[in-house]
Amino acid sequence: MLDAQFIQLLLAGLGTGGIYAMIAVGFNIIFKSTGALNFAQGEWVMMGGLFAAVAVSEMPVWQACLLATAAVTLVGWLSDRIVIRPLRNHAPLTLTLVSVGLAIASKSLVMLTLGKNPQGYPGLSGARKFEVLGAHVDAQTLWILAITVVLMLLTHVFFAHTRYGTALRAACANPEAAALVGISHRGAIAASFALAALYGGLAGAIITPMTLMSYDSGAMLGFKAFSAAMLGGLGNLYGALLGGLLLGVLETSIGGYLTTQFKDGVAFLVLLLILTVRPHGILGRPDVVKV
């Protein structure tokens, strides 16, 4: 079973899965702080890739990726400041619908300013390939895996062990009580949008060398990652990692062994299955209420 093709598919799947996991964390953070599903998450991924593609003509790839991530973080913060903050006391459904508008507007602004052509650039180590146990693996896949692991560790440390992370969790768990001890709910929502955009933007910047990116590729990536978030348990950080990696491997192996034609449906079939069988996801707590 441990042949070269299997290893190749496994590593490629883990790479894609790492991307899904990062985007899924973004979904989770905003879901926790507002209760809404953020449709703009996928657009931020797309922006990460396209911004980096613009910057890459002026600087090395790693700098372009960092700059793009910073720019997308700013976009996330601005999205909250301009669109969400005035409406933050509305019901989660309203915010979800508003984020639909935000996504469409963001996408069309990118299309109008950066054009419709797909963009790409070399990976962090150029187009180098490695041989692992007889399988050819892109250096960029290893970069993605490494960045995912480091980012997840940092995220864990941030939310579990730092003052700001704890405050953010408190504000999400109980806004009124958190406000009483001096944590601003408004600030927490702003931080969650900036953070979610950071994860999305970084994911977009490092996946673009593998797949190319165009103004309309955000939604697909975003909603596959959303399926991953649901698979792991919406709102659960470790669930996002688990769901992302599982989904990535599943999708790639079905694409490799069974059918490439229906590969794009796998994530959504998983979404329907998990909603039917276990709507709180693998790691989520079963606090889903039945009518």
Add this chain to the structure above:
Amino acid sequence: MGYWAVPMLSKFKGRSKTPAVARSAGASLRVLGLTWLILAVWPLLAPNDYLVSLGGTFFINLLLVLSLNLLVGYAGQVSLAHAGFFGLGAYTSGVLSASLGWSPWAGLAAAPVLCALVALFVGIPTLRLRGHYLAMATLGLNAILSVLFVGLVGITGGPNGLIGVPSFTLAGWDLGVPAAFFFLAWTVAGLAMLGLRNLVQARAGRGLRALAASDIAAACMGVPVLRYKLTVFALSAALAGVAGSLYVHQNNYASPETFSFFNSVLLLVMAAIGGLGRYWGGFLGALLFTALPELMRSIHDAELLVFGVAMIVVVGYLPAGLAGLLDNRIKRRGGQP
């Protein structure tokens, strides 16, 4: 308490004879009949066949936005698969008539049945849960349907689309002629508007509104929450299926990108801009959806930006949409002598 209630009640009674729901829905039979009569003049006024067939397209869009408005506005549940149901209806009807040689009329009957069945299949597990699980599931459903439309090349024609779909015929009459198709779509859409009017004014319609406001409160008042939600979702999907069948026999063609997830999102935007839970919301949303691309032909790329910004503004600041604006206007004018 009774002391206060009596004068308030009499004051309320003095104002109007019709129940409050009927008034707020703005669903007057006279206005509806008059509007439909005026619309019937369109094929005579339109200077060319293209604009006549655009009229037919308007009624198809009306069915789509109206069915979504029924689900989101009246039952408080979001479907992100309406373009998918539209496509399912189109491919069902199209394949039955183009490949199997069935009459388009049989397709028009089969399309809503299949859409309703698929809706039940997705709705039964997810509508039981409180929260927006239907939105999540339908998001997946539309993506799966899109993959199937493209992937099942042998049945759907794949990325090249389904070709050679016949038009409707009635007693030797070709309803593929734009003006004839216009009246077919005019009739179907008119029946749907009439049906919506009857539904929202009936006991079931009040139950639905209660359910959209709070399903706990509705359940306490004896509204069968799950059954209502399922029925409305299936009905809404079936209407989208009817729209699909009309579409495929109007254009004699179907292509997968018409039924993409993104178009489901656009339909939701149109339902919101038109006015969620407002009787004329679907009508106004469909009008905008049909007319705006034509009006913005020269600045086509900016269209999406307009839709996006309009969605934010309407959902955030004008939750009753265009229909709400119109309502207020009419009320203000009606209040003055």
